[in-house]
Amino acid sequence: MKTLKERILNEGKYLGKGILKVDGFLNHQLHPDLTMQMGREFCKQLSHAGVSHVSKIITAETSGIAPALAAAVAFDVPLVFARKKRPITMPDGFYSSEAPSHTKGGITTLMISPEYLRADDRVVIIDDFLATGLTTKALIEAIQKSGAEVLGIGAVIEKGFEGGRKVLEPFKVPIVSLAIIERLDDTGIYLKD
Secondary structure, rough: OOOHHHHHHHHHHEEOOOEOHHHHHHHOOOHHHHHHHHHHHHHHHHHHHHOOOEEEEEEEOOOOOOHHHHHHHHHHHOOOEEEEOOOOOOOOOOOEEEEOOOOOOOEEEEOOOOOOOOOOOOEEEEEEEEEOOOOHHHHHHHHHHHHHHHEEEEEEEEHHHOHHHHHHHOOOOOOOEEEEEEEEOOOOOEEEO
16 A cells, blocks of 8 residues: 555654554544545455455454444445443453553453354454554454454554564464554664565
């Protein structure tokens, strides 16, 4: 995605400690056309990787919701997002797992309602970032508790230097990243071609 890569290079800001600020087009402000392009690209690349008969897109709230919704539109399936706080409307028997939060610090519990995830669901996980892979791994663990099948994983931006892909490879599903950062430091943002 040439447009996405250009935005990362032109608008992204390195904040230190491996944190990339892309709030102007992904994590705080959204450009609908770019976001919808991302969704179509996820659908195209995952389909080319053999992913088919998807029944749900799943993400973690909050920053993953926009690209996941765009992917859900492209796949024409519902979007389910894992909650970080249990609402009083969520029934018992929810599926959960824990992951460390790099940007917020501490441990985050991800919860998915049994009302919206069934054992016969075929799921694609979409998120804004793939860094250490631990949030995605936690989502997979929660999804597996339901009996549903994870078919593929998509990330808008992958921080290749943080090793998340290696953490997720044992799940043996296609991993699609729309932009991969090879290096991120005070000298700049270096994307994989």
